[in-house]
Amino acid sequence: MADPRGFDRRDFLSTCGRAALGAAVLGVGGLSAGCGAGRLGVGSRPPTASHAGYLHSDLVDRFRAQRAPGQPFLAGAARLNITPPDLRRTWLAGFGFERRARGVLDPIWTRAFFFDDGEQPLWLISADVVGFQLPTVKRIRQLISPRWGQNAIVCATHNHDGPDTVGFWGPSFMFLLPVESGVDRVYLTWLERAIATCALRAVQTAVPATLRIGKTTLPEDLVINLRKPGHFDKELTVLQAVATTGRPIGTLACFPCHAESLADSNPYVSADFPGFMYQTVERATGGVCGFFQGAEGAMVTSPFDKHASLAARYRFTQKLGRTLGRRVLQALGGPRPLRGSGIAVRRTAVRYPISTDMFRLIDKLKLPLVERSLKGGSMESEVGVVRLGALTMAALPGEPSPDIGFRARDLLKGEHRLVLGLSNDEVGYLLTREQFQDKSYAYEAGVSPGPEAGDLTLQALRGLA
Numbered sequence: 279m280a281d282p283r284g285f286d287r288r289d290f291l292s293t294c295g296r297a298a299l300g301a302a303v304l305g306v307g308g309l310s311a312g313c314g315a316g317r318l319g320v321g322s323r324p325p326t327a328s329h330a331g332y333l334h335s336d337l338v339d340r341f342r343a344q345r346a347p348g349q350p351f352l353a354g355a356a357r358l359n360i361t362p363p364d365l366r367r368t369w370l371a372g373f374g375f376e377r378r379a380r381g382v383l384d385p386i387w388t389r390a391f392f393f394d395d396g397e398q399p400l401w402l403i404s405a406d407v408v409g410f411q412l413p414t415v416k417r418i419r420q421l422i423s424p425r426w427g428q429n430a431i432v433c434a435t436h437n438h439d440g441p442d443t444v445g446f447w448g449p450s451f452m453f454l455l456p457v458e459s460g461v462d463r464v465y466l467t468w469l470e471r472a473i474a475t476c477a478l479r480a481v482q483t484a485v486p487a488t489l490r491i492g493k494t495t496l497p498e499d500l501v502i503n504l505r506k507p508g509h510f511d512k513e514l515t516v517l518q519a520v521a522t523t524g525r526p527i528g529t530l531a532c533f534p535c536h537a538e539s540l541a542d543s544n545p546y547v548s549a550d551f552p553g554f555m556y557q558t559v560e561r562a563t564g565g566v567c568g569f570f571q572g573a574e575g576a577m578v579t580s581p582f583d584k585h586a587s588l589a590a591r592y593r594f595t596q597k598l599g600r601t602l603g604r605r606v607l608q609a610l611g612g613p614r615p616l617r618g619s620g621i622a623v624r625r626t627a628v629r630y631p632i633s634t635d636m637f638r639l640i641d642k643l644k645l646p647l648v649e650r651s652l653k654g655g656s657m658e659s660e661v662g663v664v665r666l667g668a669l670t671m672a673a674l675p676g677e678p679s680p681d682i683g684f685r686a687r688d689l690l691k692g693e694h695r696l697v698l699g700l701s702n703d704e705v706g707y708l709l710t711r712e713q714f715q716d717k718s719y720a721y722e723a724g725v726s727p728g729p730e731a732g733d734l735t736l737q738a739l740r741g742l743a
Contacts, residue, residue, distance in 0.1 A: 573683020
């Protein structure tokens with residue numbers, strides 16, 4: 279969820295018209311073939327399961343039946359284009375309400391990374407969407423494998439130029455209050471099957487592998503904190519799986535930054551900066567690259583100019599993605615082998631009391647926006663901890679502020695520690711109590727479950743770590 283930054287909803291429709299003109303300047307090409315062909319225009323066919331080439335979940339059971347403790351560590355990776363086939367049904371998420379998709383600048387993707395230590399499988403999955411509700415993630419896990427799907431961590435890049443997959447960005451009352459979900463249920467059903475298929479394709483590609491980890495710093499002129507300048511996790515961490523033959527299998531990059539550099543007047547589908555990061559890394563390594571969001575809440579983003587033309591913003595997005603891609607490659611220049619290869623996944627339920635106006639209105643007016651239950655004035659989510667060798671990851675729902683991110687990382691044990699935001703759920707901003715009371719965080723507080731959300735998240739994490 280992005281800060282409106284002074285966005286005037288009365289100008290929304292006119293800015294969409296200006297964006298269409300800007301897109302015409304960009305041309306039809308979108309990204310080059312290295313990341314899939316872009317397209318402008320509206321699709322005509324609704325998505326069906328066949329579009330994803332769905333693989334049956336018994337594939338995992340058959341694969342696991344052949345595995346035993348002591349066998350070589352395996353890794354695999356896959357990617358799948360998840361651009362909505364029918365844009366007439368697509369509302370774009372992340373900024374104002376009623377932002378109807380008018381075309382595609384470049385495709386959006388899901389990327390799945392699979393690991394197996396002989397005893398446990400693990401999937402780390404990322405998708406170029408704004409977020410997922412927990413019920414969606416539960417269905418994806420079931421599609422992957424009724425038995426082993428619980429070991430899937432499903433994350434969103436928090437893309438502000440993709441379809442609404444949560445429900446807040448559809449039809450509204452005078453652009454002030456959402457009154458109908460922006461989720462296209464046909465597309466969401468297809469998307470769930472597509473993500474599960476990508477995860478299963480990653481299983482099919484698994485080969486004996488080793489892991490290595492590298493770190494570098496983010497470019498502070500391209501990643502900023504609007505609320506507290508310079509205050510965010512500046513570390514860019516890269517995990518790479520390499521086949522025993524020396525071939526790179528997949529590269530995971532984790533760092534905080536809102537994927538919103540095309541700004542609120544863009545009416546076109548795009549992967550935003552991660553798309554160009556993928557392209558840069560994949561051209562250099564040959565493997566699959568994925569982006570996993572860090573503690574980007576309140577308010578870690580890029581210094582885009584929302585008043586520039588769409589063509590200029592798209593050039594900035596390209597620059598941002600390619601620069602970050604080069605930083606990923608820089609981190610790979612001196613990586614160290616990741617010690618150990620054991621896998622452990624732990625999760626626990628957490629219940630957030632609802633005390634902010636947005637969620638209270640949704641509950642009181644019974645607005646058909648979100649699939650989850652808000653009964654009893656609370657919402658249920660989950661917090662997880664993943665151990666992959668000497669790397670420990672906290673899987674947090676929603677958008678942790680940098681302060682919550684730092685505290686979460688301090689709770690983890692292990693040589694290397696990561697905080698994954700937007701993991702398995704999108705509950706809004708996770709703030710400290712001090713931030714919730716601070717007027718400079720009024721926007722974030724308004725789209726947070728309440729002042730207890732940050733503390734409850736850390737409490738749940740402490741019980742797992």
